Amino acid sequence: MRPSRAAYPMRWRVMDSLERIAGLLWPRSFSAGLPYLMLLPALLLVGVLVWGLVEIGDSSLRTLDTSTFLMSENYTLANYQRALNERFFTTVAGRSLMGSLIVTVITLVFAFPYSYLMVRTPSSALRKFLLVALFLPFFIGQVVRAYGWLIILGNQGMVNEALGLVGVSPIRLLYNYPAVLFGLVQYMLPFAVLMLAPAMTAIPAELESAASSLGANWISTFRHIVLPLSKPGLVGAGLVVFTLSLTDFAIPAILGGGSQDFIANAIYDQFFRTSDQGMGATLSLLLVAVGSILVGLVFMVFGAGTLAMGGDRK
Amino acid sequence: MSNEKFLSAQIKRRTLLQSMAAVGAAAGASTLGLNRAFAQEPEKPAEIIVRAWGGSWVDALKAGVSDSFTKATGIAVRHDLTEDNEIQPKVWAAVAQKRVPPIHINWDTTTNATKSALRGVTEDLSDLPNLKNTTELSKPVGLDGYPIVNTYGYVYVLAFRPEAFPNGAPKSWKDLLDPKLKGRIALYNDGIGFHFPAQVAGGGKLEDIPGNMQPAWDFITKIKAQQPLLGEDPDFTTWFQRGEIDAACTISTNAREAKKNGISIDWVVPEEGAKFDTDGLWIPKGLPENELYWAKQYINHALTKEAQQVWLDGLGLPGVVPGLTPPADLVGDPSYPTTDEDFKHLIRISTKVQVENESQWFAKFKEIMQG
The missing domain is CATH 3.40.190.10 (Periplasmic binding protein-like II)
Structure with a gap:
């Protein structure tokens, strides 16, 4: 008896064919290797980055010959000695690290209540408003935002004009270290909120209700419930804000008035202003190393589990 | 056949255009x-x-x-x-x-x-x-x-807002050290254009470049205390326009362009000279x-x-x-040198010396300004 076509439809046959082809290309005996195959694109990407780092490492060991503007053939640690001994580089590195730390702390302080309100508010209108206010800056690039601050905070800007109305003469609000930190905090705030919000969403609201019903006031609840359970978000947001601030170029360049350089500005100068690719490569590698060590330290102190990446939570 | 008709018959529009194009190309x-x-x-x-x-x-x-x-x-x-x-x-x-x-x-x-x-x-x-x-x-x-x-x-002149110098145009680069100009002056962010006049203003000699530029660094250190803004060509025009600065060491072209845009600005070649490049x-x-x-x-x-x-x-x-x-x-303007006399007030340092030492000068300038 001829089998009914409806009993074994065409699309099943197609699927069977595809399965057979897949079986030929990747036999069942290889199934244990499937996760590694899925890793391949990521490995390739990381491989390209590592290859780039190796090239940069090679450049960092060569010095610039200013009679030919070619890199030296022989390897030397001269660039590293300069980077660690010259006052300009140590000043800029210190300013970048300290600035990133200050920006991270201030940003987290501002981002925490914002995230908490956004997650806990019963008003959907307020939540939407906070979300829009959060995402709007993402549509405006960093450079445009920095130029916006030039218009607002300049000597003839809106703030000084407002001060002028009450008889205060113009104040220099731009082109100094606080202006750079201010610009960075404003730029980093959305990143921190976006990292904190999921961690706060994961805290059951019932825990806070239970604490309250057991007599804990708002401060105790915050200290013993909300803050400890927000740790994964705080650590993640802190890492993102710190590393982005440490490597930022545009805000120090635009709001710093040329005298508040961060490491990225110094790297740019070496590559493009003095044509010294070796020194630029050295500073780049040192920046990667310092950033990686600090991230590693955070993982050691707080544990990778704080970022909900598995492992033991501490 | 009238002349007019003859012309209209012989010189058609396309022919005329082709001829003009040929003449133009030639x-x-x-x-x-x-x-x-x-x-x-x-x-x-x-x-x-x-x-x-x-x-x-x-x-x-x-x-x-x-x-x-x-x-x-x-x-x-x-x-x-x-x-x-x-x-x-x-x-x-x-x-x-x-x-x-x-x-x-x-x-x-x-x-x-x-x-x-x-x-x-x-x-x-x-x-x-x-x-x-x-x-x-x-x-x-x-x-x-x-x-x-x-x-x-071109010349790196001392550009200034005349309103900020009511007693007349500045005569020397040392005038930038006036306390009333604190935070109101600007230089290029690598110091280009300023190293050589600073050498003279600091009491040094141009012949000592590049061997001994300590006078330049001493003068630039004094300028640092004036909290100068450091930028690129477009920054100077913007800063003058927005009232952020009163004086700057910049290429005369930028100052002239700012003036064309209606900004009150003038420029001089100070007595120590100005870099010509x-x-x-x-x-x-x-x-x-x-x-x-x-x-x-x-x-x-x-x-x-x-x-x-x-x-x-x-x-x-x-x-x-x-x-x-x-x-x-620009007739007779010191930023538009045409005679030997004009060039006497300008500082020219060999390109070879500049190329070989520029990285060190930039680094030293940055070290002072970023400190």
């Missing part, structure tokens, strides 16, 4: 120095890419050189506004990897261009016919042949033969009196072809 070709038979000319590229500075700089180049080159040859000119410092590594990498470079012609500072020449990435331009009509200024000092052709000179045009190695030919023709055209006059009227700078007429507003 005149243009003559201007370009293209006296070879057209049959011998290599194939024309669709366009030539010239790296240029933006704003009034590229407008002047377009009006003076590019448009007339296109009119004469039919080759379009595209201006690539990538920063000079940023195009340099791209060109160097292209030449090292034997790729076709991203531009045909680089409009560059002579110091930067000399670095490229020392690296061996520039084509020799000694065979440009119009070079014979230029002054000594067109020849790069300390290099064999013409890996670069200097096309004009040159810019030039060069061609990177690795271009196809025909494109190299036409790139050379572009530079050759830039050295004609007609092109120089229009180009440099726009920039307000003295060219390398004798007999150019200064713009009316």
